[in-house]
Amino acid sequence: MTTHVLEFADVHYTYPGAAQPALNGVTMAVPAGRRCALLGRNGCGKSTLFLHANGIFRPHKGQVLWKGVPISSRRADLQALKRNVGLVFQDPEQQLIAATVAEDVSYGLCNLHLPEAEIREKVRRTLEAFGLSEWADTPVHHLSLGQKRRVALAGVMVMEPELLLLDEPTSYLDPWQTEAFVRQLERIHAVGTTIVMATHDLDFAYAWADWVFVMDAGRLVLAGEPERVFARRDILEVLQFKRPAVLELWESLPGHVKERLGPGLPKTTGELAERLRLL
Numbered sequence: 275m276t277t278h279v280l281e282f283a284d285v286h287y288t289y290p291g292a293a294q295p296a297l298n299g300v301t302m303a304v305p306a307g308r309r310c311a312l313l314g315r316n317g318c319g320k321s322t323l324f325l326h327a328n329g330i331f332r333p334h335k336g337q338v339l340w341k342g343v344p345i346s347s348r349r350a351d352l353q354a355l356k357r358n359v360g361l362v363f364q365d366p367e368q369q370l371i372a373a374t375v376a377e378d379v380s381y382g383l384c385n386l387h388l389p390e391a392e393i394r395e396k397v398r399r400t401l402e403a404f405g406l407s408e409w410a411d412t413p414v415h416h417l418s419l420g421q422k423r424r425v426a427l428a429g430v431m432v433m434e435p436e437l438l439l440l441d442e443p444t445s446y447l448d449p450w451q452t453e454a455f456v457r458q459l460e461r462i463h464a465v466g467t468t469i470v471m472a473t474h475d476l477d478f479a480y481a482w483a484d485w486v487f488v489m490d491a492g493r494l495v496l497a498g499e500p501e502r503v504f505a506r507r508d509i510l511e512v513l514q515f516k517r518p519a520v521l522e523l524w525e526s527l528p529g530h531v532k533e534r535l536g537p538g539l540p541k542t543t544g545e546l547a548e549r550l551r552l553l
């Protein structure tokens with residue numbers, strides 16, 4: 275049986291003064307332990323959904339549930355949700371508030387009023403895990419975008435959330451930074467953290483995720499294993515979504531070649547090229 279960490283039940287939200295709702299009845303369940311990609315065109319409501327997921331916004335209608343329990347507006351409920359759900363914003367400038375890297379990473383822990391020695395040790399371990407030890411005393415505004423993103427992620431992970439939400443974390447990163455980031459995510463996922471990543475990169479989503487959500491106009495329209503979601507050409511065409519390049523290439527191959535390439539769909543064009551080379 276699949277267990278879900280976070281659920282949205284018919285969640286509606288309209289920004290003050292907006293003509294259209296940003297969320298228009300989202301119903302969605304995030305399966306525990308998965309690497310989920312959240313896809314959808316600009317403005318479909320991904321960031322707004324994330325802001326509901328960790329209690330920054332409250333639904334105008336509908337409910338957010340954590341492990342099956344509805345989150346009320348009580349302070350204790352919202353604080354518990356914030357501890358369980360870590361959100362990394364698309365723009366690290368919105369997230370990083372302290373003067374130095376170490377101060378920023380310790381910020382959330384200081385708010386929990388933990389003993390100082392415990393905070394120091396957790397920060398030390400987190401900086402080490404994220405390759406940031408040598409930057410501990412560096413002013414945050416001296417860092418590159420990739421480094422700032424790493425600090426923002428470290429500042430969220432130091433709180434040990436069960437669910438990590440990432441809003442377009444690879445945009446503007448070069449291929450090396452993206453690779454390093456993905457390796458970091460593997461380590462985070464390996465210790466049992468569920469991850470949901472909003473992204474516009476369909477090839478990346480197909481290769482990385484083991485669960486895919488597709489949103490459109492404030493609603494969830496598809497959810498499931500990547501192979502099943504990307505097989506729904508009917509819905510994807512209506513949404514004017516491209517399909518991952520590797521699937522297009524695979525489907526263009528003659529049947530007898532596909533048979534010889536072995537079972538299972540390749541995840542990347544690199545993997546497909548390697549299988550073809552070995553023929």
Ligand SMILES: Nc1ncnc2c1ncn2[C@@H]1O[C@H](COP(=O)(O)OP(=O)(O)OP(=O)(O)O)[C@@H](O)[C@H]1O
Nearest residue numbers: 289290292296314315316317318319320321322323
């Ligand atoms: N602060 C705001 N005030 C008013 N409307 C807003 C605000 N923030 C977002 N919106 C509107 O809410 C809708 C959903 O926006 P949201 O940022 O959640 O979409 P998104 O899917 O994350 O987009 P993107 O892929 O561009 O990041 C859009 O129509 C947007 O214009």
